[in-house]
Amino acid sequence: MIIDSHCHLASSKFPEADIAELVGRARQQDVTQIITLATSLDDCPRNLQLAEQHAEIYAGIGIHPCDAHEAPEDYLDALTTYAQHPRCVAIGETGLDHFHPAPEGWSTEDYHRRQSQLLEEHFQLAARLDKNIVIHTRDQTGDASLQEALSIYRRYADQVQAVFHCFPFSLEAAQPIFELGGIISFTGITTFKNATTPLETATHCPAGSFMLETDAPYLAPVPHRGKRNEPAYTQNIAEHIAAARGETTECLAAHTTKTAKSFYKLP
Numbered sequence: 001m002i003i004d005s006h007c008h009l010a011s012s013k014f015p016e017a018d019i020a021e022l023v024g025r026a027r028q029q030d031v032t033q034i035i036t037l038a039t040s041l042d043d044c045p046r047n048l049q050l051a052e053q054h055a056e057i058y059a060g061i062g063i064h065p066c067d068a069h070e071a072p073e074d075y076l077d078a079l080t081t082y083a084q085h086p087r088c089v090a091i092g093e094t095g096l097d098h099f100h101p102a103p104e105g106w107s108t109e110d111y112h113r114r115q116s117q118l119l120e121e122h123f124q125l126a127a128r129l130d131k132n133i134v135i136h137t138r139d140q141t142g143d144a145s146l147q148e149a150l151s152i153y154r155r156y157a158d159q160v161q162a163v164f165h166c167f168p169f170s171l172e173a174a175q176p177i178f179e180l181g182g183i184i185s186f187t188g189i190t191t192f193k194n195a196t197t198p199l200e201t202a203t204h205c206p207a208g209s210f211m212l213e214t215d216a217p218y219l220a221p222v223p224h225r226g227k228r229n230e231p232a233y234t235q236n237i238a239e240h241i242a243a244a245r246g247e248t249t250e251c252l253a254a255h256t257t258k259t260a261k262s263f264y265k266l267p
């Protein structure tokens with residue numbers, strides 16, 4: 001059994017008619033639990049609906065940092081209601097994105113400040129509802145967004161566990177996350193020839209401190225690179241990372257599944 005710990009099935013790239021077959025293909029690849037994450041207030045209902053309709057699917061509720069400027073002042077009321085849905089297993093995807101430019105009408109400073117405020121409020125919501133949190137950080141260069149997210153996480157680490165998804169840095173850079181009790185997760189980027197660091201990190205990352213994810217519809221692993229990604233391809237990521245670690249795919253699947261079940265509190 002393998003868990004796709006992070007994807008976006010409410011994306012317009014996944015038409016309603018495709019979902020049942022997509023879940024079937026995932027099952028055939030032994031991917032039997034799938035976490036679909038909201039990125040805005042608008043796609044929360046669809047993510048929850050998918051989780052209601054399919055026993056394999058669970059939802060995360062949150063606002064992606066690239067949508068921070070769209071969140072209305074009272075967004076937290078709606079988010080709180082969505083997050084109390086019985087199929088909601090985490091708060092996210094949230095975080096800090098210093099990679100994309102500020103939207104029109106926003107200074108970079110104000111945009112980043114709004115993202116930080118939302119991240120802090122997502123942590124507070126997670127603590128209040130006893131859920132863990134899924135964090136995105138991204139910079140043009142360096143790791144300022146990771147460092148700032150860590151400084152916010154530090155204030156809530158005794159109540160909430162965080163995953164820093166699609167982790168791009170060295171194992172050394174992940175140590176502050178582990179020290180706070182957090183974990184990381186790896187996407188299909190680990191299968192790309194031109195991105196050696198994520199695979200290197202995954203190769204030496206201790207069992208229990210990381211999960212597998214597709215981040216579908218984006219970042220399809222080799223041999224599907226460039227196509228629409230989907231949860232079934234978690235199997236390709238598992239095989240690739242297991243080979244690099246010198247363990248069987250079954251062994252990798254077993255410990256990453258245990259980590260994901262514990263993080264998302266899955267049955």
Ligand SMILES: [Zn+2]
Pocket residue numbers: 006007008037093215
């Ligand atoms: Zn994502």
